[in-house]
Structures are given as structure tokens and as C-alpha cells.
Amino acid sequence: MTTIPALDVVELKKTYANGVEALKGVSLTVQPGDFFALLGPNGAGKSTLIGILSSLVNATGGDARVFGVSVLERRNEAMRLIGLVPQELNFNFFEKPFDICVNAAGFYGIPRTVAAERAEKYLKELVLWDKAFQPARAMSGGMKRRLMIARAMMSEPKLLILDEPTAGVDIEIRRTMWKFISGINAAGTTVILTTHYLEEAEQLCRNIAIIDHGHIIENTSMKRLLSKLDVETFVLDLAAPVADLPVVPGVALARVDDMTLEAEMSREHDLNSLFAALSASGVVVRSMRNKANRLEELFVRLVENGKTGKADSGSRAA
Amino acid sequence: MELPMPSSPNLVALYTITRREVIRILRIWSQTLLPSAITMTLYFVIFGRMVGSRIGEIAPGIQYIDYIVPGLIMMAVITNSYGNISSSFFGAKFGRHVEEMLASPMPSWVILAGYVAGAMLRGLIVAAIVLAISLFFTHIHLYHPWITLLTVLLTSLVFSLAGFVNAVYAKKFDDIALVPTFVLTPLTYLGGVFYSVSALGSPWKEVSYANPILYMVNAFRYGLLGISDVPLGVAFVVMSGFAVVLTVVGMALLNRGIGLRS
Ligand SMILES: Nc1ncnc2c1ncn2[C@@H]1O[C@H](COP(=O)(O)OP(=O)(O)OP(=O)(O)O)[C@@H](O)[C@H]1O
Ligand SMILES: [Mg+2]
Numbered sequence: 001m002t003t004i005p006a007l008d009v010v011e012l013k014k015t016y017a018n019g020v021e022a023l024k025g026v027s028l029t030v031q032p033g034d035f036f037a038l039l040g041p042n043g044a045g046k047s048t049l050i051g052i053l054s055s056l057v058n059a060t061g062g063d064a065r066v067f068g069v070s071v072l073e074r075r076n077e078a079m080r081l082i083g084l085v086p087q088e089l090n091f092n093f094f095e096k097p098f099d100i101c102v103n104a105a106g107f108y109g110i111p112r113t114v115a116a117e118r119a120e121k122y123l124k125e126l127v128l129w130d131k132a133f134q135p136a137r138a139m140s141g142g143m144k145r146r147l148m149i150a151r152a153m154m155s156e157p158k159l160l161i162l163d164e165p166t167a168g169v170d171i172e173i174r175r176t177m178w179k180f181i182s183g184i185n186a187a188g189t190t191v192i193l194t195t196h197y198l199e200e201a202e203q204l205c206r207n208i209a210i211i212d213h214g215h216i217i218e219n220t221s222m223k224r225l226l227s228k229l230d231v232e233t234f235v236l237d238l239a240a241p242v243a244d245l246p247v248v249p250g251v252a253l254a255r256v257d258d259m260t261l262e263a264e265m266s267r268e269h270d271l272n273s274l275f276a277a278l279s280a281s282g283v284v285v286r287s288m289r290n291k292a293n294r295l296e297e298l299f300v301r302l303v304e305n306g307k308t309g310k311a312d313s314g315s316r317a318a
Numbered sequence: 319m320e321l322p323m324p325s326s327p328n329l330v331a332l333y334t335i336t337r338r339e340v341i342r343i344l345r346i347w348s349q350t351l352l353p354s355a356i357t358m359t360l361y362f363v364i365f366g367r368m369v370g371s372r373i374g375e376i377a378p379g380i381q382y383i384d385y386i387v388p389g390l391i392m393m394a395v396i397t398n399s400y401g402n403i404s405s406s407f408f409g410a411k412f413g414r415h416v417e418e419m420l421a422s423p424m425p426s427w428v429i430l431a432g433y434v435a436g437a438m439l440r441g442l443i444v445a446a447i448v449l450a451i452s453l454f455f456t457h458i459h460l461y462h463p464w465i466t467l468l469t470v471l472l473t474s475l476v477f478s479l480a481g482f483v484n485a486v487y488a489k490k491f492d493d494i495a496l497v498p499t500f501v502l503t504p505l506t507y508l509g510g511v512f513y514s515v516s517a518l519g520s521p522w523k524e525v526s527y528a529n530p531i532l533y534m535v536n537a538f539r540y541g542l543l544g545i546s547d548v549p550l551g552v553a554f555v556v557m558s559g560f561a562v563v564l565t566v567v568g569m570a571l572l573n574r575g576i577g578l579r580s
Contacts, residue, residue, distance in 0.1 A: 016580060054421040057580050079423040090414035099338075106334025107422035109327020151418075 004068040006032045006159050006190035007053070013061030014048050014214075022048040024214035025062065030192060030207070032067075032158075035185045037205035037222070038194045041303055045214045046194045047087050050163050054084040066159055080108065083157030085148045087164050087194075093137035097128055097147050100136060105154040115154060122150040125180060142169045146177065153184070160184060161192045166200060178204060202226070202295040212303055222295075229267065229298050233291035236261040239284035246281040248274050262291065331424045332432050339406060339436020343443070350402065350440060351447060354394040358448045361390050362455040365512070376514070377545055387452045388539035389511025392473060394448045396502060396531070399441035399474040400481035403433050404494040407485035411578070420579060426572035430565075434478040441474030458542050465550070466541030472557040473534045477502075479564035486568075486577045505531045516547050530556055 007030040014023040022045045030036045040046050051057030053064055055075050064071045069078040091100045098119050105115035123129045126146040131139050136147060145165055152160060162181070166174045174197075182204060185191045195201055201208065201222075208225055210218040218225065241258040251274050252264040261283075263274060278285060292300070343350045366383030373382040410416040419429050452458065460466060481494075488494045509531035515523055526532055527548075537553035540546035546553070571577070 051580070055579070056417055056421055058575060076423045076425055079421060082421075084421050086417065088414065090417045092410070092413055092415045103334050103338055104418055104422070107331050107419055107424050109330045109423070111330055 003032060005029045005065075006034065006067060007036075007192065008065040008068075009049070009053075009062070010064070011062035012049065012052060012059055012064055014045075014052060014057060015060050022214055023052075023059075026211065026214065026216055027062075028209050028216055028219050030159075030190060032190055033185075033188060034190055034207055035182075035205045036190070036192045037201035037208040038192055038211065039198070039201060039208060039299060040194075040211035044211045046211060047163055049211070050084070050086075050161055050192075050194070053161060054082060054086075055079060056086075080155070081158045083152035083155055083160045085145075085152045085160070085162040085165050087167070089144055089148065091136055091144075091147065091151065094135055096133050097123060097136050097139070097150070098132040100147065101151050101154050104151045108155040110155065118154055118156070119150070122153045123147075126150050127176065142173045145169055146173070149177065149180065157189065159190045159192070163194050164196065165193070166195060166197060174200070198295040198299055199293045202293060210299065210302055217305075218302055225298060226294050229294055231264060231297075232267055232294075233262055233264045233297065234288050235291050236263060236278075236288050237286045239286050242283050244281070246277045246283070248277040327423070328425065328428050331422070331428045332435070335419070335429065335432025336435040336439075339402070339433065340439055342406060343402065343436070343440050350398070351444060354398060354444045355447050355451060358390050358394055359451055361386070362452060366455050380543055380545070381456070384456045384458060384543060385539075386512055387456055387458060388542045389506075389509070389535045391445050391448050391452070391470075392531070392535050392538050393506045393511060394444045395441040395470055395474050396477045396506060396534075397498060398444040399437045400477040400484075400498060400502060402440040403437035403478050403481035404485045404488070404497075406436065407433055407482060408488050408491070408494050411485065411488075412491070416578065420575075426569055430479075430482065430568050430572060433482060434475065437478035437481060438471070438474040441478070442470065445470055445474075460542060461544040462541045464541075466538060468554075469534060469537040469541055469557070472554070472561060473538070476530075476534075476557060476560045476564060479561065479568050482568050483564060483571065486571045488577075505529050506535075509535050510547060511535055514547055530560055533557060 007028075009026055009028050012023050012026045013021075015021050026045070026049060038046055038049070048057055052059045053066070053071055055071060055078075059072060063073075066078045066081045069081065071078045095103075098116075101119035101123065102112060102115040105118060106112065110118075119132075120129070123132050126149060128139075128143060128146055128150060131143060136144065139147065145167070149162070149165060152162075160181075165181075166177055169177065178200070181191060181193070193201065193205060205222055207221050208218070209216050235256070238259045238261065242255075242261070245253050245255065245261070247253075248263075250265060250269045254262045254264075256262055265274070275285070291297070362383065365386055366381075370382035370386075376382055376385040407416070410419075449458075484494055484497050508526060509529050510526065515526040515532060518526060533548055533553035533556040536546040536548045537550060537557070540550055540553075
């Protein structure tokens, strides 16, 4: 069965006026109903890609289709399908959140009566209703971010794109946002999310693309990606300082300080042999944790590989 | 201020922008409506009462103050239409909320028309205020109401469009302040607001005819007083010509995203 993808990006390129090559031929596909993570280090090109999808940035090559509609050729139609939560705050601080939402809906041709109902609904769901009628500048940073989500929902888009919606937001509010966005996704909206909080992407997203230096370096399902992680690193907190480290076959044991060890091992390797060896040499372990969350560990590896890979072909970029 | 709601998406969008512009004008009325009222009252008092009384009649039955009122109203229309769109649209660019519109499905013409409608409304409101104030100082008859109205509409259209183009290119607030100070005000003063260019000698007379504002001031004066330094037909060709060219330029800038999309 072939369904029209929610997003189909083909060899998309962007070179800014100052000569920066932000996208060097990016291709990816997002299926309808997906919750998709777009990850990458600072300056990788995520916001540039999102800028092109929302028509705020002009592509210099390639194409992007939203539910089969080309953003480059049929802009107005394509924009009808997209809701955008940009990385930078971009509403009028002197306007009231209610007006910001109702006017945003107006730009999509949604009459004021309908828009007023929706504004109330989404501002309430995002716990902003008590701020709805005072100037937006009076809101806290986290509230401003939620306002941008409410605004993006006014057109009830088929594809919701969120560019770091949780940046600088406290954990409780982040959870409220996750719940809200998951609900939107469960109701059928395709969601694309960028974030630097990798546990957030791991929890929420089903598919993932990692972009670095304007190239997609990974595009797969979250499950498959995580299963690729063959090595895990544990941090062990000790009860007493240790002088000599035992040798444990299959485990790379390293001292961080007197009271802390790091154990890197294959995921197949069992923990029993490690603890047996530690016990035998009199090392008492107080507590143990993963050094990084799984996705984070993978991400760092992939991006690091990308860097070494780039060093080889560095002359090409110049 | 709810009007019957339009139903087509583009009309809803147009109404949304225009409504937001009008609310902005009324909310900051002390910056948008009051300054011209004060400036023009001063002009009426100084040039009309104090200076004008020594000049006497310019034409049979027309006092000096009557003669300068049309030009002063045009001056208010020009600065207010231009100032409204350039500061509002540049403000939207500067505050980034122009992105709300650029990332929406609205076609370019709706954005342009919405901002121009807001700016023209400010021009017209100020024109009405200044005209009302002038009635305390003058005895103006509306000789040709339709010519008066058409001139004021075309003039505010031309300068709304010009202000929009300025705002698109502007990168900082200085960029939208320069044109009014160094171009619009001098051109208006030299556009026959205070004197008849037909009385000028060569080459100033010829140079004056190259000034588009001259045609607007004279067409308006014709509407109010029935006298003009230029043929009315030429005046309307000049105004319409500028309106068409600036519309094409404004649309091209929006469509290509110059100064707006990176
Ligand atoms: N308007 C612009 N003009 C010139 N260069 C730009 C512009 N916007 C972004 N860039 C450059 O393009 C590259 C990609 O930037 P982009 O904002 O897309 O990265 P990002 O992945 O969103 O990063 P972050 O995680 O920091 O938000 C960077 O090198 C950046 O400096
Ligand atoms: Mg970014």
C-alpha cells in the first residue's frame, strides 16, 4: 500500500547569502501520523530545514512536499497544512495572547467566531487562559513557548513542526507540553520535533533523523537506532577508595576519581561477572547508573564519527 | 467594532490585518492622530492668521489661508500614510511577527492590501481631522467632492505603497526615518503647498514640475477651491502611474521575499 507521506524532502539544499552551506542535499520522509525527531548539534541545519518547510527560508535546490503538495511550487496550499512553532519567539509582545491566536487564525482564513472558540480551547489546555488578556510580554519564558504552541494549533494543522519547543522550560512544564503534543499526535496530527533533550526524543518519538553539517547521517526508527547501541557505559559509585582495579574480561574499567569508576562493556555482556570480580577484589559498589541516556550515547558517537569522517574529506568542503 | 464577517479565506485574512492596523492606530492615537492635528493647527494660526492676513487675496475670493489648506491636508495625508505603514510593517519585521503572516497560506496581495488599507485609513482619518480643524480658520467650499475624494485616496495609496517598499528594504529604524525627513518633507514644501509654482522663474518652475507631490497638491486644491497650476488629467495620470508602479514593486518584493525571507 502506498500512502502519500506527510513530508517528503528530496535533495534539499540551502546556501545562505553569506555563503554558508546550511543544507547540502537533505532527503527524508515522514509518514502520516508519525512522531518524528529531527536531531543534530547546534548549527547542523535543523532550523534551516524547518525554515524552508514553513516558507520563511528560500531553498536553493531540491524540493519538499507536504502531503504531496510542494512547498516551493504551491506554497499557499502547502502552508495550509503546516503548523509552526519556531525556535525564536516571534509574536508581538504588545499584543494579548488571545488576540495573537485569533489573528493568527485569521491569516489562515478562519473566521473570528471559530477562532475565538479555538483560542479559548488551546490556551486553556496549555494553562495560559489566565494570561490570555494581558500583553504577552508579561508572560514568563515557558509561557511564551506554550503560547507559540497554542498559536500553531489555531489552524489545526495536519503537520505540526516544533523547533526546540522545550528549550529553557522547567521539567514540570515540559511534561505538560509532552502530554499536550502526544495528545495532538494521538488524535492524528503528524509531529516533527527538534530538541537537544535526547531523553525527550527517546520517550516521545517513533522515528528519527540525525542531521549534521547539512547532511542526514542517520534516518531510522527509534527502536532500530537504539538497538544499534552495542556498548554501554556505567558509572559506579564506591563505598571506599580503591587502589588497584581488578581486571574483568570484556569490561573496560577506568577510574574517574578515588570513589568513582566507569565500566564500558558490550550490551551482551552480563553484569554478574563484573560484580563478582569487583567483590573478589574487595571493591564495594554503593550505586550504579548509566553514564548517559541511551540515545545520548548513540548521538554523541554518531556525531563524533561524522567529525572524523569530515576530517578525511575536509578539503572538499573548502 | 464587529462588522459582518467575510467568509472567503482571503477576505478573512485581509479583514484580520486591516482590523489589527486600525486597532493599532486608535490605541496609540496620541502618536498616530494627534501630532498632525497639532502641527496643522499651528500652520493655520501662523501662516493663516499672522502671515496670511498681510498677504491678502491670492485669487478673487481666496485668502492665503484658503490657498494653503489643501496642501497642508495633503502633507498630513502623505506623512501619516507613509509613516503608518513603514513603522507598522518594519515593526513587524523587527519584532519578527511578520513571520506569522509569511508562514501562513495568505497570498502576497492580501498582506500588501491589508497594510495599505490600514495606512490609507489613517491618512483619511487624519485628513478628516485636519479638514475639520481648518473649518475654524477658513471658508472652504467643496467645489468638486469626487475629485477631492479621488485625489486623497490616490495620494494615500501612493504613499502607503511607498512606505511599504521603504519598510521592506529597511534594516534599522533609522532607515524608515530618513525618507520622510530628507525626501518627503522637502518635496512637499517644494510642491506648491505655500505658493503657486506658476509664479516661479526658470529653472525652478520646470524643476517643480518634476515633483510628483505638486500634482497631488494641485489636484486636491482644485477639488477644494477650483484652482490648479497643472492640468487635472496630467495630475491623475501621474498619481495613477505611481500607484501602479509601486504596486508592482511591492508585490514583486513580497513574492520574492526580499528583505523578508532568507
Ligand atoms: N539567516 C542566516 N544567514 C546566514 N547563515 C545562517 C542563517 N541562518 C542560519 N545560518 C547558518 O546555517 C547553519 C545552520 O543553522 P541552523 O539554524 O539551521 O542550525 P540548527 O540545526 O537549527 O542549530 P541550533 O540547534 O543551534 O538551533 C549555521 O552554520 C548557521 O550559522
Ligand atoms: Mg535551530
